[in-house]
Amino acid sequence: MSSSSFSSSSFASSSLPDAGSALVAHGWDEGWGDAFGPYGDEGLLPGRVVRVDRGRCDVVTGDGTVRADTAFVTPHDPLRVVCTGDWVAVDPEGASPRYVRTLLPRRTAFVRSTSSKRSEGQILAANVDHAVIAVSLAAELDLARIERFLALAWESGAQPVVVLTKADLVPDPVTLAHLVQDVETSAPGVPVLTVSARDGAGLDVLAAVVAGGTSVLIGQSGAGKSTLANALLGEDVMDVRAVRDVDGKGRHTTTTRNLLALPGGGVLIDTPGLRGVGLWDAGSGVGQVFSEIEEFAEGCRFHDCAHESEPGCAVLEAIGTGALAERRLESYRKLLRENRRIVAKTDARLRAEIRKDWKRKGAMGRAAMEAKRGGRPL
Missing domain, CATH: 2.40.50.140 (Nucleic acid-binding proteins)
Incomplete structure (x- = not known):
């Protein structure tokens, strides 16, 4: 042409x-x-x-x-x-x-914070419809890391999909079902697929998902991203290296972000393994990942409830009844704090609010100590 x-x-x-x-x-x-x-x-x-x-x-x-x-x-x-x-x-x-x-104006953008001390974001992929988060079953599941990836994915505007790779390493179907359930609990509203590139199990389902639009493949080194990309492409395009037996981790086999057309339709962006997954102004993404916490929070007595020790806290009540796992609340708090710090680097008003909050908590801590010591000065 x-x-x-x-x-x-x-x-x-x-x-x-x-x-x-x-x-x-x-x-x-x-x-x-x-x-x-x-x-x-x-x-x-x-x-x-x-x-x-x-x-x-x-x-x-x-x-x-x-x-x-x-x-x-x-x-x-x-x-x-x-x-x-x-x-x-x-x-x-x-x-x-x-x-x-x-x-041309981007429809979506997958962004993380840089590892530098500067308040900068790094764009990993643009105009993405699906964010495929590869998680290896060769190592112990890190649910908090999965939640972090999910927050970035939701914030990008893409639909996240969690793919548990190397499913052939978990031959017991009951154990595999429990692992899937753990991830599903940490990923409300997100499809969780199990795939084995070695024997082809689950690849047809994943291929159907990525056939519609542009997908970015993300995850840690050793998660099997390049092997998965080769399986979807039907040929060995991406370099693959063995992972370490000691911890199931691998070296960076993909060093650049490559966009590849898939034979079954759609395109795939393969990315290098990410060691650092810093949030970048991902407040709404965090809220999406922990949607059940925000739903519980609507029942709190105070609209600005911090879910720590306030009376009438519906979130703490949910933990008490077992409706919410305490690990989820801790992960939610951690990501909110991190995101708040990132945003504060470029938002003077938020920095002032954080300093005010620190002073308030410091005063409360000193008052509590004085009360514990019978009012004696520190």
Whole structure:
């Protein structure tokens, strides 16, 4: 298909590329056609970023995959840099060098906080419909970490799916059912699938899920993401390394984020294993993960109840009756505190509220100590 066939009229909202074109295979739809319309008038081409590497990126266009420079769209905001999954407008064939000229507005964005001390977010993937959280059954389940991944996934705007990989390592069906139930309790409203890439069990169900749209595959190193990606692709595209026997963990086999078209439909973004999973302004995501706690909280006597020792706390009452696990409340508190600190780095009003809260708790602590000592000064 020649560059001339991608004129502005070709991308009017009333028309789409041929059903078999590379753009459609990578997620192009009428909505992206509408968003791209004005850039077609400028002679630019639409494309999707499938890989980013040091200021340059690989972009799938109607003419195939091209290498483009990102210098024109490298803003000071780290959340606006070109990312795998972005839809972009690029220079037509013949331009040298070819540049990405603009990003089309993102529908969703998967963001975490950086490991640095700066208050920055890092975008991992853009325009994602499903966030597939891979969790290895070769190691003990870390429910708190799963909840952390889920908070980021919900906040991104994608639908999370938890995939318990290496299910063949848990041959007892009763044990496997209990593990699934534990994860389901920590992931309300989220599908939990068991998959074995070794024997193919469960792959058909997962393939049906990811066939509809764009999916990002996330998880720790050693979770089996690359093996899972190869199984979905039907060929060994991603490098795979053995995990350590001592703890079930592996080294980073994927070092970049790659977007790959799946043979059964849909596209998959494979990501490097994540050691740090910091929240980034994920308040609503945390609320979604712990929806049952927020439902219980509606019955608290005080609207600003902290669920610590307040009278009439419906959340504490739920723990007392066994309707809510204390581990869930502790995880909820931890993620809320972390998210509050992250937001406070860029929100002066919230920083002031936190300092005020610290002073209030300090005064309460001193008063309690004085009362314990019979009113004697400390």
